[in-house]
Amino acid sequence: DAGITQSPRHKVTETGTPVTLRCHQTENHRYMYWYRQDPGHGLRLIHYSYGVKDTDKGEVSDGYSVSRSKTEDFLLTLESATSSQTSVYFCAISEGLTPSYNEQFFGPGTRLTVL
Amino acid sequence: QKEVEQDPGPLSVPEGAIVSLNCTYSNSAFQYFMWYRQYSRKGPELLMYTYSSGNKEDGRFTAQVDKSSKYISLFIRDSQPSDSATYLCAMSGQGAQKLVFGQGTRLTINP
Numbered sequence: 001d002a003g004i005t006q007s008p009r010h011k012v013t014e015t016g017t018p019v020t021l022r023c024h025q026t027e028n029h030r031y032m033y034w035y036r037q038d039p040g041h042g043l044r045l046i047h048y049s050y051g052v053k054d055t056d057k058g059e060v061s062d063g064y065s066v067s068r069s070k071t072e073d074f075l076l077t078l079e080s081a082t083s084s085q086t087s088v089y090f091c092a093i094s095e096g097l098t099p100s101y102n103e104q105f106f107g108p109g110t111r112l113t114v115l
Numbered sequence: 116q117k118e119v120e121q122d123p124g125p126l127s128v129p130e131g132a133i134v135s136l137n138c139t140y141s142n143s144a145f146q147y148f149m150w151y152r153q154y155s156r157k158g159p160e161l162l163m164y165t166y167s168s169g170n171k172e173d174g175r176f177t178a179q180v181d182k183s184s185k186y187i188s189l190f191i192r193d194s195q196p197s198d199s200a201t202y203l204c205a206m207s208g209q210g211a212q213k214l215v216f217g218q219g220t221r222l223t224i225n226p
Contacts, residue, residue: 031212040123042203042216043159050212058213090158096212101147101166104214106158 003027004107006091012113019078021110023091025071030096032074033058033104034066036087043090049074050096081114088112118142121204121217130226134191138204138217141185145206145215148180150189153201153219162202163189194224 003026013019023032033048035058045058047066055066063085065077078085089110094102121138128134136150147166151159163178165171165187171178177190187206191198204217 040218042119042121042218043205043214044216045213048213059215092158094212101164102212103161103164106160108158109156 004091004093004105006089006107006110008110009108010111012115013081014115015082016080019081019112019114021076021089021091021112023074023076023107025074025093027093027095027105028071029093029105030071031094031102031104032068033092033094034064034074034076035090035092036060036085037090037109038087046076046089081112083114086112086114116141117218118215119204119206119217122220123218125221125223127223127225128194130194130196130224132194132224134194134198134222134224136189136191136202136204136220136222138187138206139185140187140206140215142206142208142215143182143185144208146209147207148178148187149205149214150176150178151203151205151216153203155200159203196224196226199223 007022034046035043044060049055049068091107092104094104119140149164150162152162153159168182175192179188201219203219205214
């Protein structure tokens with residue numbers, strides 16, 4: 001497995017509370033991504049990063065913010081969690097060395113429940 | 116309408132059968148086409164990728180891309196119970212940095 005860890009692996013929280021999920025990689029890959037996975041929707045991109053302090057929005061970025069202060073860490077923050085953010089969150093990484101295809105490797109996921 | 120459409124199934128077939136999984140898409144800018152396999156409560160893992168149109172074979176798996184019809188397929192020959200998983204198609208334009216996924220098809224191979 002690519003060296004990707006996510007923490008926590010499971011979290012239950014209440015509506016309105018802030019939540020931060022962490023993705024840590026040991027591969028020194030340039031790109032990091034946050035996806036959410038919901039029934040009927042597959043995986044949807046929330047935000048991604050193409051370098052330290054360089055981030056961009058994905059398809060479903062509303063209600064989420066991200067930060068990347070080190071190559072190895074990519075944080076996803078829900079400023080005020082809502083029940084619609086109950087989901088499984090996956091982090092992914094890719095080398096990004098070429099302008100063509102770059103395989104994305106996925107972490108084990110974080111299961112978040114917002115009550 | 117979603118950019119990528121995939122029948123979510125579930126699909127259940129007997130061991131040894133040939134399985135066909137399909138996706139359609141609407142964005143003609145897509146150039147890279149991938150199939151990911153995801154076991155229950157695990158992250159997706161890349162199974163195959165294809166650039167542009169054509170076929171690609173890897174063991175029991177064959178990926179086909181028909182850009183003129185905006186249609187991609189994954190065939191699994193001699194299916195095994197260990198192939199039971201959710202299969203997700205994904206695609207992207209140049210750079211392949213922003214993937215668009217299908218909904219995933221849950222497949223069960225019955226012994």
